[in-house]
Amino acid sequence: MHANIDRPSRKALASKGMIYMGGEEQEITIVNISIIGVLAELNATQKEIDVKDIFNILLTTTIIDLYLPDMRLAGEAEVVRVDVNDDRIFLALVFKNVAFDIDQNLNKRKAYRKSMPEPGTIELLGSNLDFTTVNVSAEGLMIRLAGAIEVADGTVTNFEFKKLDLNGKVQVVWSDITSSKETLIGLRYLNINADSIKGIPRFVTPNASTQP
Numbered sequence: 001m002h003a004n005i006d007r008p009s010r011k012a013l014a015s016k017g018m019i020y021m022g023g024e025e026q027e028i029t030i031v032n033i034s035i036i037g038v039l040a041e042l043n044a045t046q047k048e049i050d051v052k053d054i055f056n057i058l059l060t061t062t063i064i065d066l067y068l069p070d071m072r073l074a075g076e077a078e079v080v081r082v083d084v085n086d087d088r089i090f091l092a093l094v095f096k097n098v099a100f101d102i103d104q105n106l107n108k109r110k111a112y113r114k115s116m117p118e119p120g121t122i123e124l125l126g127s128n129l130d131f132t133t134v135n136v137s138a139e140g141l142m143i144r145l146a147g148a149i150e151v152a153d154g155t156v157t158n159f160e161f162k163k164l165d166l167n168g169k170v171q172v173v174w175s176d177i178t179s180s181k182e183t184l185i186g187l188r189y190l191n192i193n194a195d196s197i198k199g200i201p202r203f204v205t206p207n208a209s210t211q212p
Helices: 051-060
Strands: 011-021 024-033 037-042 063-068 073-085 088-100 119-124 127-136 140-145 156-161 166-177 183-192
Touching (some): 037 073, 119 140, 140 166
Antiparallel strands (some): 011 063, 024 037, 037 088, 063 073, 119 127, 140 183, 156 166
């Protein structure tokens, strides 16, 4: 008898989660999971969501955001198949950029954080400094600056992040100098040029922390 090495072992379960697709958050139920991905059922039926709309979204991009708090998994996945069975819609998802949160911080956060290493600028110490984002959420962003910079918690300043066409005022929540002499800063939005941030899901968890 030959072992099946082409198809990873799958574990059946019924865990809840969310995806962000086409600018909207959708609740899902995980049917099964393997080391490479999951089979998920949309909690909304075909009567509530036209499957044609899903295919139109996937023509633009097959990459979606995935949030599975029970499994402490979050990140990006690719939709590789869409099936419809008795008005139920199933999505086969392959993990692309997914993090496993061993410290269970996902359930403590107010909003999902999307990994997005992109350039931006921030006013600090009387200068416009270049930064690279580490992650972005609906509440704020975490940035990395070259060099060791001392900045006080509570500092209010201006920033610009062209990737998401964002600018305005932010507040420094925390900062840390790494062993490689770079500076990490957690920023909270105070007054920005958008009521909501296109492309960034919230995926709110009840009783979560507000720290970026």
